[in-house]
Amino acid sequence: MEIGPQQPFLTTRLDEFISWAQKSAIWPMTMGLACCAIEMMSIVSPRYDSSRFGAEVFRSSPRQADLMIISGRVANKMIPILKTLYAQMPDPKWVISMGACASTGGVFDNYAVVPCDTFLPVDVYVPGCPPSPDALIYSLMQLRREIEAGGKTAVLARNA
């Protein structure tokens, strides 16, 4: 983050500190809906250790989590449940839409499966069916870059 002449020094440092603190301790919430949940579980295994990136524990309670990884197909019966859980998460909160089914409906072109960005704001989409644990870790790194940059457009410009 550049320090320009018009930006005060102390609050810039404070913003940097806050975004560093937020990106270093992202605690996901267990939202394993379907097959992608298996890959999500494997990122806490010793091989793809996600706790070295700060995702130390997967909290079951939305009150204690700040990342919802929607892993799996979302049925339309599940929409009010997901909305309730998302509303119960305290700010700041982020959403990773993991897999093809959560992002676009995946292989399911029918009345029941709904892409999750029709009712939730999504920060990172992870393609794959299922995405490998590497891909999910990469999406976690992308989310960290996004938090550090303070928004999405800065990340897109930087990583182009």
Place this chain on the structure above:
Amino acid sequence: MEAVSAPDMDEIALLSDGLLDAVGVLRREGFNMLLDIGCTDHHPLAPRFELSYHFLRFDLHQSAPAPPDRFRLRVFPRDDEPRVATLSHLWPVANWAERETYDLFGIVFDGHPHLRRILMPDDWKGYPLRKDYPLRGFDRSFNPGGRIGPVPPLRES
């Protein structure tokens, strides 16, 4: 009522009035297990709905267990208002199987203690597995790829 021998097991096709009598006969013959209740929609052919009940006769006290005898019952309810008697007082497995058939096909089971939707949301309109229900559903706020407007009549292919 006619007796037809299908290649895999014995079966009988009947209208929905004769279901309870046939089931009583089967129980007396020793068929003590109902496996599942399945439904097929043959639209635009008539009769439209076909329910298939699969029964099993096995003997728990046999010293040398043999493969159990199987039987199939095919029931054809009316097209316009499909109502069939329930079997949930005889076999508890029929409870949820009939709820699933009601949810997805719209066949009402008379005498069912708790007939309501089991797979779709409670306030869903329509019966999704019927042949005249669009695959992508109808256009809604969470389903923008759905069908707008009613379904055109199906042709017999």
